[in-house]
Amino acid sequence: MKISTLKHCGTAGSTLVLTLVVTAVIGFLLAAYMNLIKSQNLSTYRSQAWNSAVPVIEAGIEDALAHINVHGATNLNCDGWTYSGSEYSMTRAVGDSFYTVTISNTAAPVIVSKGYVTLPVVVASAQNVVFAAAGETPPSAKSYLVRGVRVTTRGSGSFTKAMVAKGQITLSGGVTTDSFNSEDPALSTGGQYDVTKRRDKGDVASNGSLIKEINSSGNVKIYGHVSTGPGGTVGINGNAAIGSTNWIDGGHTAIEPGWSSDDMNVDFPDVQAPFVAATPPGTSGSDYVLGNGNYLMSSLTMSGKKKMTITGNAVLYVTGNISMSGQSYISIQPGASLKLYCAGATANLSGQGIANQNGKATNFCYYGLPSNTSLSLSGNAAFTGVIYAPSAAFSMTGGGVNTIDFVGASVTSTVSMSGSFNFHYDESLANFGPNRGFVVMSWNELAPSELGGNVVTMTPPE
Numbered sequence: 001m002k003i004s005t006l007k008h009c010g011t012a013g014s015t016l017v018l019t020l021v022v023t024a025v026i027g028f029l030l031a032a033y034m035n036l037i038k039s040q041n042l043s044t045y046r047s048q049a050w051n052s053a054v055p056v057i058e059a060g061i062e063d064a065l066a067h068i069n070v071h072g073a074t075n076l077n078c079d080g081w082t083y084s085g086s087e088y089s090m091t092r093a094v095g096d097s098f099y100t101v102t103i104s105n106t107a108a109p110v111i112v113s114k115g116y117v118t119l120p121v122v123v124a125s126a127q128n129v130v131f132a133a134a135g136e137t138p139p140s141a142k143s144y145l146v147r148g149v150r151v152t153t154r155g156s157g158s159f160t161k162a163m164v165a166k167g168q169i170t171l172s173g174g175v176t177t178d179s180f181n182s183e184d185p186a187l188s189t190g191g192q193y194d195v196t197k198r199r200d201k202g203d204v205a206s207n208g209s210l211i212k213e214i215n216s217s218g219n220v221k222i223y224g225h226v227s228t229g230p231g232g233t234v235g236i237n238g239n240a241a242i243g244s245t246n247w248i249d250g251g252h253t254a255i256e257p258g259w260s261s262d263d264m265n266v267d268f269p270d271v272q273a274p275f276v277a278a279t280p281p282g283t284s285g286s287d288y289v290l291g292n293g294n295y296l297m298s299s300l301t302m303s304g305k306k307k308m309t310i311t312g313n314a315v316l317y318v319t320g321n322i323s324m325s326g327q328s329y330i331s332i333q334p335g336a337s338l339k340l341y342c343a344g345a346t347a348n349l350s351g352q353g354i355a356n357q358n359g360k361a362t363n364f365c366y367y368g369l370p371s372n373t374s375l376s377l378s379g380n381a382a383f384t385g386v387i388y389a390p391s392a393a394f395s396m397t398g399g400g401v402n403t404i405d406f407v408g409a410s411v412t413s414t415v416s417m418s419g420s421f422n423f424h425y426d427e428s429l430a431n432f433g434p435n436r437g438f439v440v441m442s443w444n445e446l447a448p449s450e451l452g453g454n455v456v457t458m459t460p461p462e
Contacts, residue, residue, distance in 0.1 A: 053147040056094050056115030060101035061151055061440075063090060064111045068153075069437040073109050091461050097144075098461060108155070109438065114148035114451065143457050148446035158268075158388055158433035159409035161203040162224065162425030166268060166390060167414045169206050171216045171240075174420040177202030178223035178245075181427040182360060192359055193407055193424045200224050200245045202425045205264050208232055216240040221248050224425075226255070227264040234260050268390035268411060271367045274317050274341055281308070281316070290314035290338070299344065302328035302351065310336045322347040331355045337363040346374040347392075353377070356384040361408035361426050365433075368392045368412075375412065384408060388433055396421055409433075 067076060067090075076088040083089075087102040096118045104110040119142075162177050163169065179201035180194065181187035187197055202224040206213045212235030213228040220240040228234065234242070236255060241248045243256025278296035281288040292312035299320035302308065310332045321344035324330075329352035332338050336358070347368065356364045361384055368375060368389025375392040377383060387394065387410040394412035397419050405422045409429050417423075448454050 050145060050147070052097070053115040053117045053145060056097045056099050056117060057113045057147060057149055059092075059094055060090075060099035060113030060115065061111055061149070063092065063099075064101050064103050064109075064113065065153070065438060065440075068103060068109055073105075073107055073155075073438070076103060076105075093461075109153050111151040111153065112148060112446070113151070114146055114446070116144040116146050116456075119143045119145050119455065141457050141459050143455060145455055146451050147454065148451055150444050150446060151440050152442045153438040154441050155431060156437055156439045157429070157431040158411050159386055159429040161205050162201070162409055162423060163204045163415060164266070164409075164411045165206050165208070165394075165413060165415045167206065167208045167213070169204060169214045169415040171204075171214075171220045171222075171415075171417050172218050173418045174219045175216075175417050175423065176221045176223070176421070177204060177423040177425065178221075179425040179427050183428040187427070193404060198223065198245060199427070200243070200248075201427055202423065203227070205266075206232060207264055207266055207268075209262075216242070223248060225259050225261070227261045229264050230262055232262050232264075270390065271341070271369045271388065273343065273369065274315055274339070278317065284309075290316060300324075304328060307331055309333065310338045313337045315339045315341070317341040318344060320344040322349070324349055324351040324353070326351050329353055329355050332357055332363055334358055337365075339365045339367065341367045341369065342372045342375075342389075343369040345371060346376075347372060347389075348376045348378075349383075350376065350378045353383055354385060359384060359407075361386050361429060362432060373413070377406075382407070386410070386429060386433060387412065389413075 067079065067081065071078060077083045081088045081090050083105075086105045088105065089100065089102045091098060091100045097116055099113055099115045101111060101113040162179065179199040180197060181199070182191040187199060188194060189197065200223040202222060203226070204214060204222055204224065205227045207229045209229040209231040213232035214226050215235040216222065217237040217240055219238065222242040223245055224242075226234050226242050234255065236242065239253050241253045243252065243259045247256040247259075275294055275296070278294040280297060281290050281295045283289065286306055288308040290308065290310050290312070291314065293314065295314060295316045297316065297318045300318045300322045302324045303326045305326065306328045308330045310330065313336065316338065318341065322342050323346075325348070330338065332355065334357050347366075349366075354364055364385030366375075366385060366387045366389065368391060370391045372389055372392050375387065375389050376395045378397045382404045384404075384407040386408045389412050392412050393414045394410060394416070396406070396415075396417045404424070407424045407426060409425055411433075
Protein backbone atom coordinates (compact mmCIF):
# COMPACT_ATOMS: atom_id res chain seq x y z
CA MET A 1 0.00 0.00 0.00
CA LYS A 2 1.31 3.45 -0.84
CA ILE A 3 0.86 6.19 1.84
CA SER A 4 1.01 9.86 0.79
CA THR A 5 2.34 12.56 3.30
CA LEU A 6 0.86 16.09 3.84
CA LYS A 7 2.76 18.90 2.12
CA HIS A 8 1.33 21.98 3.98
CA CYS A 9 3.22 21.76 7.30
CA GLY A 10 5.71 24.47 6.24
CA THR A 11 2.89 26.80 5.22
CA ALA A 12 1.20 26.34 8.58
CA GLY A 13 4.42 27.16 10.39
CA SER A 14 4.88 30.33 8.37
CA THR A 15 1.34 31.40 9.16
CA LEU A 16 1.97 30.85 12.88
CA VAL A 17 5.15 32.88 12.80
CA LEU A 18 3.41 35.65 10.88
CA THR A 19 0.55 35.64 13.38
CA LEU A 20 2.97 35.89 16.28
CA VAL A 21 4.83 38.76 14.62
CA VAL A 22 1.63 40.66 13.83
CA THR A 23 0.37 40.05 17.37
CA ALA A 24 3.67 41.33 18.81
CA VAL A 25 3.55 44.44 16.62
CA ILE A 26 -0.07 45.10 17.57
CA GLY A 27 0.80 44.53 21.22
CA PHE A 28 3.76 46.89 20.96
CA LEU A 29 1.64 49.54 19.25
CA LEU A 30 -1.10 49.07 21.81
CA ALA A 31 1.38 49.35 24.66
CA ALA A 32 2.88 52.48 23.08
CA TYR A 33 -0.60 53.96 22.61
CA MET A 34 -1.57 53.16 26.20
CA ASN A 35 1.67 54.72 27.41
CA LEU A 36 0.92 57.80 25.31
CA ILE A 37 -2.56 58.01 26.79
CA LYS A 38 -1.08 57.62 30.28
CA SER A 39 1.46 60.38 29.59
CA GLN A 40 -1.29 62.63 28.28
CA ASN A 41 -3.40 61.97 31.36
CA LEU A 42 -0.46 62.63 33.63
CA SER A 43 0.27 65.84 31.73
CA THR A 44 -3.37 66.91 31.97
CA TYR A 45 -3.55 66.19 35.71
CA ARG A 46 -0.28 68.00 36.33
CA SER A 47 -1.38 70.95 34.17
CA GLN A 48 -4.61 71.19 36.14
CA ALA A 49 -2.65 71.17 39.39
CA TRP A 50 -0.25 73.75 37.93
CA ASN A 51 -3.08 76.10 37.01
CA SER A 52 -5.02 75.52 40.23
CA ALA A 53 -2.00 76.76 42.20
CA VAL A 54 -2.60 80.31 40.93
CA PRO A 55 -5.79 81.04 42.96
CA VAL A 56 -4.07 79.58 46.04
CA ILE A 57 -1.14 81.96 45.51
CA GLU A 58 -3.55 84.87 44.97
CA ALA A 59 -5.36 84.01 48.19
CA GLY A 60 -2.05 84.38 50.01
CA ILE A 61 -1.35 87.74 48.38
CA GLU A 62 -4.83 89.04 49.22
CA ASP A 63 -4.40 87.86 52.81
CA ALA A 64 -1.09 89.73 53.07
CA LEU A 65 -2.42 92.92 51.45
CA ALA A 66 -5.44 92.93 53.76
CA HIS A 67 -3.15 92.46 56.75
CA ILE A 68 -0.82 95.37 55.93
CA ASN A 69 -3.69 97.65 54.91
CA VAL A 70 -5.41 97.08 58.26
CA HIS A 71 -2.35 97.14 60.51
CA GLY A 72 0.22 99.17 58.59
CA ALA A 73 3.60 98.08 57.31
CA THR A 74 5.37 97.59 60.65
CA ASN A 75 2.66 96.53 63.13
CA LEU A 76 1.96 93.06 61.75
CA ASN A 77 2.76 90.67 64.61
CA CYS A 78 -0.92 89.94 65.30
CA ASP A 79 -3.97 88.00 64.06
CA GLY A 80 -2.01 84.75 63.96
CA TRP A 81 0.93 86.08 61.96
CA THR A 82 4.38 85.24 63.35
CA TYR A 83 7.57 87.26 63.17
CA SER A 84 10.98 85.78 62.50
CA GLY A 85 14.12 87.56 61.37
CA SER A 86 12.81 90.38 59.23
CA GLU A 87 9.57 88.78 57.99
CA TYR A 88 6.04 88.10 59.13
CA SER A 89 4.56 84.80 57.97
CA MET A 90 1.23 82.96 57.76
CA THR A 91 0.11 79.51 56.56
CA ARG A 92 -3.54 78.82 55.75
CA ALA A 93 -5.39 75.87 54.24
CA VAL A 94 -7.45 76.33 51.09
CA GLY A 95 -9.40 73.07 50.81
CA ASP A 96 -6.85 70.28 50.31
CA SER A 97 -4.24 72.87 49.33
CA PHE A 98 -2.53 75.57 51.38
CA TYR A 99 -0.35 78.64 51.03
CA THR A 100 2.52 80.10 52.97
CA VAL A 101 3.00 83.85 52.68
CA THR A 102 5.59 86.23 54.09
CA ILE A 103 5.70 90.02 54.38
CA SER A 104 9.03 91.81 54.65
CA ASN A 105 9.30 94.30 57.50
CA THR A 106 9.85 97.44 55.41
CA ALA A 107 8.05 100.66 54.58
CA ALA A 108 7.36 99.24 51.09
CA PRO A 109 6.59 95.61 51.95
CA VAL A 110 7.56 92.74 49.66
CA ILE A 111 5.13 89.81 49.70
CA VAL A 112 6.19 86.24 48.84
CA SER A 113 3.31 83.80 48.42
CA LYS A 114 3.76 80.06 47.76
CA GLY A 115 0.82 77.87 46.82
CA TYR A 116 0.89 74.11 47.54
CA VAL A 117 -1.62 72.01 45.57
CA THR A 118 -2.16 68.32 46.26
CA LEU A 119 -1.10 66.18 43.31
CA PRO A 120 -3.47 63.38 42.18
CA VAL A 121 -2.26 59.95 43.35
CA VAL A 122 -1.54 58.79 39.82
CA VAL A 123 0.66 61.84 39.20
CA ALA A 124 2.29 61.66 42.61
CA SER A 125 3.23 58.00 42.07
CA ALA A 126 4.87 58.85 38.77
CA GLN A 127 6.53 62.02 40.09
CA ASN A 128 7.89 60.43 43.25
CA VAL A 129 10.22 58.28 41.16
CA VAL A 130 12.02 61.47 40.25
CA PHE A 131 11.18 63.99 42.99
CA ALA A 132 10.77 62.05 46.24
CA ALA A 133 13.40 62.74 48.84
CA ALA A 134 15.82 60.01 49.71
CA GLY A 135 14.89 57.87 52.69
CA GLU A 136 11.61 56.58 53.99
CA THR A 137 8.61 58.82 53.36
CA PRO A 138 6.33 59.32 56.41
CA PRO A 139 2.92 57.67 55.97
CA SER A 140 1.13 61.03 56.41
CA ALA A 141 3.27 62.79 53.78
CA LYS A 142 1.69 64.01 50.56
CA SER A 143 3.07 65.15 47.26
CA TYR A 144 2.41 68.80 46.38
CA LEU A 145 2.97 70.87 43.32
CA VAL A 146 4.30 74.23 44.46
CA ARG A 147 4.46 77.60 42.72
CA GLY A 148 5.23 81.02 44.13
CA VAL A 149 5.41 84.71 43.31
CA ARG A 150 7.19 87.73 44.71
CA VAL A 151 5.11 90.92 44.82
CA THR A 152 6.41 94.43 45.44
CA THR A 153 4.06 97.07 46.85
CA ARG A 154 3.84 100.78 47.48
CA GLY A 155 1.56 102.99 49.48
CA SER A 156 -1.27 104.63 47.58
CA GLY A 157 -1.67 108.25 48.60
CA SER A 158 -4.86 110.28 48.46
CA PHE A 159 -3.60 112.88 46.00
CA THR A 160 -3.06 110.85 42.84
CA LYS A 161 -5.15 113.31 40.82
CA ALA A 162 -5.52 117.08 40.80
CA MET A 163 -9.17 117.42 41.81
CA VAL A 164 -11.23 114.54 43.20
CA ALA A 165 -14.75 114.45 44.62
CA LYS A 166 -17.23 111.89 45.85
CA GLY A 167 -20.03 113.62 43.93
CA GLN A 168 -20.58 116.34 41.39
CA ILE A 169 -17.89 118.68 40.07
CA THR A 170 -19.02 121.89 38.37
CA LEU A 171 -16.47 124.12 36.62
CA SER A 172 -17.40 127.32 34.84
CA GLY A 173 -15.90 130.53 33.56
CA GLY A 174 -12.18 130.48 32.78
CA VAL A 175 -11.10 127.62 35.03
CA THR A 176 -7.91 125.82 33.98
CA THR A 177 -6.32 122.69 35.45
CA ASP A 178 -2.88 121.40 34.52
CA SER A 179 0.19 119.96 36.27
CA PHE A 180 3.90 120.24 37.02
CA ASN A 181 6.35 118.39 39.26
CA SER A 182 8.09 120.41 41.96
CA GLU A 183 10.69 117.66 42.47
CA ASP A 184 11.78 117.49 38.83
CA PRO A 185 13.90 120.42 37.55
CA ALA A 186 12.82 119.62 34.00
CA LEU A 187 9.14 119.97 34.95
CA SER A 188 9.37 123.05 37.17
CA THR A 189 11.53 126.12 37.68
CA GLY A 190 13.19 126.16 41.08
CA GLY A 191 10.49 123.73 42.27
CA GLN A 192 7.75 126.20 41.27
CA TYR A 193 5.08 126.08 38.57
CA ASP A 194 6.20 127.40 35.18
CA VAL A 195 3.56 127.74 32.47
CA THR A 196 6.20 127.05 29.81
CA LYS A 197 6.66 123.59 31.38
CA ARG A 198 2.95 122.86 31.73
CA ARG A 199 1.92 119.18 31.73
CA ASP A 200 -1.39 117.46 31.14
CA LYS A 201 -1.92 115.53 34.37
CA GLY A 202 -4.39 118.00 35.86
CA ASP A 203 -6.89 115.14 36.12
CA VAL A 204 -10.41 115.73 37.42
CA ALA A 205 -12.34 112.76 38.82
CA SER A 206 -15.63 112.00 40.55
CA ASN A 207 -16.77 108.82 42.25
CA GLY A 208 -20.35 109.67 41.31
CA SER A 209 -22.49 107.99 38.68
CA LEU A 210 -24.93 110.76 37.69
CA ILE A 211 -25.62 112.49 34.39
CA LYS A 212 -23.07 115.30 33.96
CA GLU A 213 -21.27 114.24 37.14
CA ILE A 214 -18.42 116.40 35.87
CA ASN A 215 -19.84 119.50 34.18
CA SER A 216 -17.68 122.11 32.48
CA SER A 217 -18.74 125.19 30.55
CA GLY A 218 -17.46 128.49 29.26
CA ASN A 219 -13.72 128.54 28.56
CA VAL A 220 -12.82 125.71 30.94
CA LYS A 221 -9.58 123.95 30.00
CA ILE A 222 -8.72 120.65 31.66
CA TYR A 223 -5.21 119.60 30.70
CA GLY A 224 -5.70 116.00 31.78
CA HIS A 225 -8.11 113.09 31.98
CA VAL A 226 -11.62 113.16 33.42
CA SER A 227 -13.29 110.14 35.01
CA THR A 228 -16.56 109.36 36.78
CA GLY A 229 -18.02 106.40 38.60
CA PRO A 230 -19.58 103.59 36.54
CA GLY A 231 -22.38 105.01 34.38
CA GLY A 232 -21.46 108.63 35.08
CA THR A 233 -21.11 111.14 32.26
CA VAL A 234 -19.16 114.32 31.56
CA GLY A 235 -21.03 117.42 30.43
CA ILE A 236 -19.16 119.93 28.30
CA ASN A 237 -20.46 123.19 26.81
CA GLY A 238 -19.19 126.32 25.10
CA ASN A 239 -15.48 126.42 24.35
CA ALA A 240 -14.56 123.99 27.11
CA ALA A 241 -11.80 121.51 26.22
CA ILE A 242 -10.50 118.36 27.91
CA GLY A 243 -7.43 116.42 26.84
CA SER A 244 -3.72 116.55 26.16
CA THR A 245 -1.59 119.66 25.84
CA ASN A 246 -1.40 119.18 22.07
CA TRP A 247 -5.20 118.85 21.86
CA ILE A 248 -6.03 121.99 23.84
CA ASP A 249 -3.16 124.19 22.60
CA GLY A 250 -4.07 123.08 19.09
CA GLY A 251 -7.37 124.93 19.42
CA HIS A 252 -9.63 121.90 19.86
CA THR A 253 -12.72 121.98 22.05
CA ALA A 254 -14.78 119.13 23.59
CA ILE A 255 -13.16 115.95 24.93
CA GLU A 256 -10.16 114.39 23.22
CA PRO A 257 -10.88 110.74 22.35
CA GLY A 258 -9.52 108.43 25.04
CA TRP A 259 -9.30 111.11 27.74
CA SER A 260 -12.60 110.33 29.47
CA SER A 261 -13.68 107.18 31.35
CA ASP A 262 -16.27 105.94 33.86
CA ASP A 263 -14.07 103.60 35.90
CA MET A 264 -13.55 105.75 39.01
CA ASN A 265 -14.15 103.75 42.21
CA VAL A 266 -12.05 104.99 45.12
CA ASP A 267 -12.51 104.72 48.87
CA PHE A 268 -12.04 107.92 50.90
CA PRO A 269 -11.19 107.16 54.54
CA ASP A 270 -12.54 109.61 57.11
CA VAL A 271 -10.21 112.03 58.86
CA GLN A 272 -9.70 111.26 62.54
CA ALA A 273 -9.12 113.87 65.25
CA PRO A 274 -5.35 114.25 65.67
CA PHE A 275 -5.56 114.48 69.47
CA VAL A 276 -8.03 115.25 72.26
CA ALA A 277 -6.05 117.72 74.36
CA ALA A 278 -3.47 120.41 73.61
CA THR A 279 -2.61 123.99 74.49
CA PRO A 280 -4.14 127.04 72.74
CA PRO A 281 -1.93 129.03 70.33
CA GLY A 282 0.32 131.70 71.73
CA THR A 283 -0.33 135.34 70.92
CA SER A 284 1.64 138.42 70.00
CA GLY A 285 -0.62 141.36 70.53
CA SER A 286 -3.86 140.44 68.74
CA ASP A 287 -2.15 137.93 66.46
CA TYR A 288 -1.58 134.20 66.89
CA VAL A 289 1.86 132.61 66.85
CA LEU A 290 2.37 128.83 66.47
CA GLY A 291 5.73 127.12 66.79
CA ASN A 292 6.48 123.40 66.98
CA GLY A 293 3.79 121.27 68.58
CA ASN A 294 0.05 120.62 68.86
CA TYR A 295 -2.53 123.37 69.39
CA LEU A 296 -6.26 123.23 70.14
CA MET A 297 -8.98 125.86 69.58
CA SER A 298 -12.76 125.72 69.97
CA SER A 299 -13.14 128.00 66.92
CA LEU A 300 -11.00 130.24 64.73
CA THR A 301 -12.25 133.66 63.63
CA MET A 302 -9.95 136.23 62.02
CA SER A 303 -11.00 139.49 60.40
CA GLY A 304 -9.54 142.89 59.62
CA LYS A 305 -5.75 142.65 59.49
CA LYS A 306 -5.43 139.88 62.01
CA LYS A 307 -2.91 137.17 61.18
CA MET A 308 -1.58 133.83 62.35
CA THR A 309 2.16 133.24 62.01
CA ILE A 310 3.55 129.70 61.80
CA THR A 311 7.21 129.51 62.80
CA GLY A 312 7.62 125.75 63.32
CA ASN A 313 5.98 122.46 62.45
CA ALA A 314 2.53 123.02 63.93
CA VAL A 315 -0.67 120.98 64.12
CA LEU A 316 -3.80 123.06 64.83
CA TYR A 317 -7.07 121.29 65.65
CA VAL A 318 -10.15 123.52 65.53
CA THR A 319 -13.15 121.72 67.01
CA GLY A 320 -15.60 124.37 65.74
CA ASN A 321 -15.95 126.60 62.68
CA ILE A 322 -13.20 128.54 60.89
CA SER A 323 -13.83 132.01 59.47
CA MET A 324 -11.29 134.28 57.76
CA SER A 325 -12.29 137.60 56.19
CA GLY A 326 -11.02 141.08 55.37
CA GLN A 327 -7.24 141.22 55.12
CA SER A 328 -6.61 138.46 57.63
CA TYR A 329 -4.26 135.66 56.65
CA ILE A 330 -2.16 132.75 57.85
CA SER A 331 1.56 133.16 57.22
CA ILE A 332 3.66 129.98 57.08
CA GLN A 333 7.28 131.04 57.45
CA PRO A 334 10.14 129.46 55.43
CA GLY A 335 10.95 126.02 56.86
CA ALA A 336 7.68 125.88 58.81
CA SER A 337 4.53 123.84 58.15
CA LEU A 338 0.90 123.72 59.28
CA LYS A 339 -1.58 120.87 59.46
CA LEU A 340 -5.00 122.41 60.05
CA TYR A 341 -7.82 120.10 61.21
CA CYS A 342 -11.40 121.32 61.25
CA ALA A 343 -14.31 119.55 62.98
CA GLY A 344 -16.75 122.44 62.57
CA ALA A 345 -19.48 122.37 59.94
CA THR A 346 -18.06 125.30 57.98
CA ALA A 347 -14.63 126.63 57.12
CA ASN A 348 -14.14 129.83 55.12
CA LEU A 349 -10.55 130.53 54.09
CA SER A 350 -11.15 133.95 52.56
CA GLY A 351 -9.42 137.25 53.27
CA GLN A 352 -5.81 137.07 52.17
CA GLY A 353 -5.89 133.32 52.65
CA ILE A 354 -2.85 131.16 53.30
CA ALA A 355 0.55 132.73 52.66
CA ASN A 356 2.72 129.63 52.29
CA GLN A 357 6.17 131.16 51.91
CA ASN A 358 7.78 127.77 51.25
CA GLY A 359 6.09 127.44 47.88
CA LYS A 360 5.51 123.71 48.48
CA ALA A 361 2.03 122.25 48.85
CA THR A 362 3.17 119.79 51.51
CA ASN A 363 3.83 122.66 53.93
CA PHE A 364 0.09 123.35 54.35
CA CYS A 365 -2.44 120.57 54.78
CA TYR A 366 -6.14 121.12 55.46
CA TYR A 367 -8.02 118.12 56.89
CA GLY A 368 -11.78 118.19 57.30
CA LEU A 369 -13.34 115.71 59.72
CA PRO A 370 -16.66 114.02 58.79
CA SER A 371 -18.54 116.85 60.54
CA ASN A 372 -16.90 119.42 58.24
CA THR A 373 -19.48 119.72 55.45
CA SER A 374 -18.61 123.08 53.89
CA LEU A 375 -15.30 124.57 52.78
CA SER A 376 -14.94 127.77 50.78
CA LEU A 377 -11.91 129.46 49.29
CA SER A 378 -12.39 132.92 47.81
CA GLY A 379 -10.54 136.12 47.18
CA ASN A 380 -7.53 136.80 45.01
CA ALA A 381 -4.75 135.37 47.17
CA ALA A 382 -2.73 132.44 45.84
CA PHE A 383 -3.22 129.12 47.63
CA THR A 384 -0.45 126.54 47.94
CA GLY A 385 -1.39 123.41 49.85
CA VAL A 386 -3.47 120.25 49.88
CA ILE A 387 -7.08 119.81 50.95
CA TYR A 388 -8.50 116.52 52.19
CA ALA A 389 -12.08 116.97 53.37
CA PRO A 390 -14.11 114.07 51.91
CA SER A 391 -17.39 115.22 53.51
CA ALA A 392 -17.18 118.90 52.54
CA ALA A 393 -18.83 120.76 49.68
CA PHE A 394 -15.86 122.72 48.31
CA SER A 395 -16.44 126.04 46.57
CA MET A 396 -13.87 128.35 44.97
CA THR A 397 -14.57 131.76 43.50
CA GLY A 398 -12.46 134.67 42.39
CA GLY A 399 -8.90 134.16 41.22
CA GLY A 400 -7.44 135.51 38.03
CA VAL A 401 -4.95 137.98 39.55
CA ASN A 402 -2.01 135.82 38.46
CA THR A 403 -1.29 132.34 37.11
CA ILE A 404 -0.77 130.90 40.59
CA ASP A 405 -4.27 130.68 42.09
CA PHE A 406 -4.12 127.14 43.45
CA VAL A 407 -1.07 124.87 43.65
CA GLY A 408 -1.54 121.42 45.15
CA ALA A 409 -4.47 118.98 45.10
CA SER A 410 -7.91 118.53 46.65
CA VAL A 411 -10.20 115.68 47.75
CA THR A 412 -13.70 116.76 48.81
CA SER A 413 -17.34 115.69 48.64
CA THR A 414 -18.30 118.06 45.78
CA VAL A 415 -16.61 120.90 43.91
CA SER A 416 -17.99 124.16 42.56
CA MET A 417 -15.42 126.42 40.90
CA SER A 418 -16.08 129.60 38.99
CA GLY A 419 -14.15 132.61 37.87
CA SER A 420 -10.66 132.66 36.39
CA PHE A 421 -9.11 130.00 38.54
CA ASN A 422 -5.81 128.35 37.59
CA PHE A 423 -5.50 125.01 39.37
CA HIS A 424 -2.01 123.50 39.16
CA TYR A 425 -1.55 119.92 40.36
CA ASP A 426 1.87 119.05 41.78
CA GLU A 427 2.58 115.50 40.55
CA SER A 428 5.01 114.93 43.43
CA LEU A 429 1.94 114.65 45.71
CA ALA A 430 0.94 111.27 44.26
CA ASN A 431 2.12 109.37 47.35
CA PHE A 432 1.34 112.09 49.88
CA GLY A 433 -1.56 112.39 52.29
CA PRO A 434 -3.77 109.84 54.06
CA ASN A 435 -2.75 106.38 52.90
CA ARG A 436 -5.49 104.53 51.02
CA GLY A 437 -3.59 101.26 51.41
CA PHE A 438 -0.83 99.39 49.65
CA VAL A 439 -1.14 98.40 46.01
CA VAL A 440 0.80 95.89 43.89
CA MET A 441 3.64 97.33 41.81
CA SER A 442 5.18 94.17 40.32
CA TRP A 443 4.49 90.41 40.22
CA ASN A 444 7.30 87.95 39.43
CA GLU A 445 7.13 84.15 39.57
CA LEU A 446 9.72 82.38 41.70
CA ALA A 447 12.21 80.04 40.05
CA PRO A 448 12.08 76.32 40.99
CA SER A 449 15.42 76.75 42.78
CA GLU A 450 13.75 79.22 45.15
CA LEU A 451 11.01 76.70 45.94
CA GLY A 452 13.09 73.57 46.39
CA GLY A 453 11.60 72.23 43.16
CA ASN A 454 8.11 72.39 41.71
CA VAL A 455 7.07 69.09 43.34
CA VAL A 456 7.73 68.37 47.01
CA THR A 457 6.75 65.59 49.39
CA MET A 458 5.91 66.77 52.87
CA THR A 459 3.57 66.39 55.80
CA PRO A 460 0.72 68.90 55.40
CA PRO A 461 0.63 71.67 58.00
CA GLU A 462 -1.98 71.38 60.73
